[in-house]
Amino acid sequence: AQSVTQLGSHVSVSEGALVLLRCNYSSSVPPYLFWYVQYPNQGLQLLLKYTSAATLVKGINGFEAEFKKSETSFHLTKPSAHMSDAAEYFCAVTLNFGNEKLTFGTGTRLTIIP
Amino acid sequence: EPEVTQTPSHQVTQMGQEVILRCVPISNHLYFYWYRQILGQKVEFLVSFYNNEISEKSEIFDDQFSVERPDGSNFTLKIRSTKLEDSAMYFCASSTRATGAYEQYFGPGTRLTVT
Numbered sequence: 001a002q003s004v005t006q007l008g009s010h011v012s013v014s015e016g017a018l019v020l021l022r023c024n025y026s027s028s029v030p031p032y033l034f035w036y037v038q039y040p041n042q043g044l045q046l047l048l049k050y051t052s053a054a055t056l057v058k059g060i061n062g063f064e065a066e067f068k069k070s071e072t073s074f075h076l077t078k079p080s081a082h083m084s085d086a087a088e089y090f091c092a093v094t095l096n097f098g099n100e101k102l103t104f105g106t107g108t109r110l111t112i113i114p
Numbered sequence: 115e116p117e118v119t120q121t122p123s124h125q126v127t128q129m130g131q132e133v134i135l136r137c138v139p140i141s142n143h144l145y146f147y148w149y150r151q152i153l154g155q156k157v158e159f160l161v162s163f164y165n166n167e168i169s170e171k172s173e174i175f176d177d178q179f180s181v182e183r184p185d186g187s188n189f190t191l192k193i194r195s196t197k198l199e200d201s202a203m204y205f206c207a208s209s210t211r212a213t214g215a216y217e218q219y220f221g222p223g224t225r226l227t228v229t
Contacts, residue, residue: 100145
């Protein structure tokens, strides 16, 4: 079975500061990993995905994430936070064969301080 | 850009009533999913559907739930006799499962309120 743990249910950063949202995964086989963003009263939008190609993955809106197998991590970063980044962020994992079910973390609410 | 659509955006129903939540997946997608998110909690998998049958379902997806693809475009989730604890946001998703893909595209959700 696979799972993800997101450390920090709430993260606040100042506008222009580095954003770091943490995600650790557990999987019995090599995983596929995803970050989704949910703006208030909206659905889930894919930010980026790791599917066993490059370990550093670039996504939309200036976000990127690095897959580190030794640390079982897939942390999301953005060099400079913008007010529009305020949202809920979900890390998700699926096995890379047969089982497409996404298992989500509990989410991290990102607040940007002006 | 193609997108997954869901109707209605908000459904209010009384306990014990049947509800049908509707989804139109992206047209060339073959795999369909329902997830739910109880307020303040994480998104949970309910069921996946491929080739007109359920491919996987979670423990949550008990006998009161059913899914159907009644025509070539719609994908529905039926809750036969709603309970208070069914109140949640329900998301439909679809994917092509083409090589190198695997991402699921989510609809905007239907907020179900059971009173």
